[in-house]
Amino acid sequence: xxxxxxxxxxxGKAIALDIDPGLRLLxxxxxxxxxxxxxxxxxxxxxxxxxxxLDDELVDSCLILAPQAYGREVITIEGxxxxxxxxxxxxxxxxxxxxxxxYCTPGMILAARVLLNHKPKPSQQEIxxxxxxxxxxxxxxxxxxxxxxxxxxxxxxxxxVSRA
Amino acid sequence: MPDLSEYYQPQSLTAAxxxxxxxxxxxxxxxxxxxxxxxxxxxxxxxxxxVDLSKLSEIRRISMDDSEIKIGSLTxxxxxxxxxxxxxxxxxxxxxxxAVGSPQIRTTGTIGGNIANASPAADxxxxxxxxxxxxxxxxxxxxxxxxxxxxxxxxxxxxxxxQEIITEITFKIPSxxxxxxxxxxxxRKALAIARMNLAIIVTLDNGKISFARVGLGAxxxxxxxxxxxxxxxxxxxxxESLIDEFAIEAEREVTRVLGSRPSAIxxxxxVKGIARDLLKKMFSDSGQGVV
Numbered sequence: 290x291x292x293x294x295x296x297x298x299x300x301g302k303a304i305a306l307d308i309d310p311g312l313r314l315l316x317x318x319x320x321x322x323x324x325x326x327x328x329x330x331x332x333x334x335x336x337x338x339x340x341x342x343l344d345d346e347l348v349d350s351c352l353i354l355a356p357q358a359y360g361r362e363v364i365t366i367e368g369x370x371x372x373x374x375x376x377x378x379x380x381x382x383x384x385x386x387x388x389x390x391x392y393c394t395p396g397m398i399l400a401a402r403v404l405l406n407h408k409p410k411p412s413q414q415e416i417x418x419x420x421x422x423x424x425x426x427x428x429x430x431x432x433x434x435x436x437x438x439x440x441x442x443x444x445x446x447x448x449x450v451s452r453a
Numbered sequence: 454m455p456d457l458s459e460y461y462q463p464q465s466l467t468a469a470x471x472x473x474x475x476x477x478x479x480x481x482x483x484x485x486x487x488x489x490x491x492x493x494x495x496x497x498x499x500x501x502x503x504v505d506l507s508k509l510s511e512i513r514r515i516s517m518d519d520s521e522i523k524i525g526s527l528t529x530x531x532x533x534x535x536x537x538x539x540x541x542x543x544x545x546x547x548x549x550x551x552a553v554g555s556p557q558i559r560t561t562g563t564i565g566g567n568i569a570n571a572s573p574a575a576d577x578x579x580x581x582x583x584x585x586x587x588x589x590x591x592x593x594x595x596x597x598x599x600x601x602x603x604x605x606x607x608x609x610x611x612x613x614x615x616q617e618i619i620t621e622i623t624f625k626i627p628s629x630x631x632x633x634x635x636x637x638x639x640x641r642k643a644l645a646i647a648r649m650n651l652a653i654i655v656t657l658d659n660g661k662i663s664f665a666r667v668g669l670g671a672x673x674x675x676x677x678x679x680x681x682x683x684x685x686x687x688x689x690x691x692x693e694s695l696i697d698e699f700a701i702e703a704e705r706e707v708t709r710v711l712g713s714r715p716s717a718i719x720x721x722x723x724v725k726g727i728a729r730d731l732l733k734k735m736f737s738d739s740g741q742g743v744v
Contacts, residue, residue: 310460422555
């Protein structure tokens, strides 16, 4: 069996490990790095529960092999809260009740983050499109869309404060 | 999990081609991975080893020279969907790329992979065959250019040799005054595999259609052009009745191709709907999709 020397950044930390190259990025995150906030749902790119941010883009970590992340930067849900303080997305989702069973939440929040990085004030339609690769079987999506809108306004206020 | 006995991540195209040449068909090139990775996981695809192309940034770009657009085979659907050049000069391809899977699949999946995977429903392939796009294939021995339509030879089958990689897709920009469009019918808006997709290019000269290209996907084993439908548009002026005649013609063609297959009843009816919707959008004066 082949071995692959993987180097990547995960949540800001440089990681180097020898792995079986047949492992998906999802397997390395969950089983080796124990970042179990990233979920496995369908395992074929339908549900988005395994979404992570790879170099500023949202990807399904079940659809790529870990070696494909070589030299790149991965952000998982664990990379969001700084020093125990929730980030605006997590705050907003909690505030509005956009979380029910919670299984889709990490992927949803990362999808929202990628969207707001490109578009600080998205329309409801743009939000819906941004989370179209993430399935939620509990909320009916209304609260999630609302959560993203609130996150956008929290971010705007925070950035306004930090600029002032 | 696939048990891979070999895994390579070459830093240059030449190195990748050398690996494939030496491997005697044992190594499979890995582009975005969105099709291959789950297929290996389920055991549907057995691979001895992989040549991971992810570091070949030299074939991940979009450019234009004179009258031709060139797209590196590793260009992702998201890059194509958001490219101002593709949006302006070949909006049918931007729309097709935007119709693929989900945002996550579009940031990962590649146009070269979409061709090589040879799915009957491949969204960008329907747009590419309609554009008469060519694929450039490279091997250690040299390169060749083949029409994308001629590269495909059945469900999941292509004429790509085991030592070759698709490196580039090229097509002529539709002539000035052309309108182009793409429509997909899925079971739902996001993530659906196309039940059918349709791409059209028409060039208008003094109010009459002087040139037409029509491609349909998820009808035959691979997306392809339908000359009968193209001929039904040429020489005509855009009108409500032309839209109706075209829809009926499309139904007749799909009926002919599908024969008595179980999906025929649904698809023959459905093609009329997407044909009407797309032509209506293209004939309206919105300026959308005008080259």
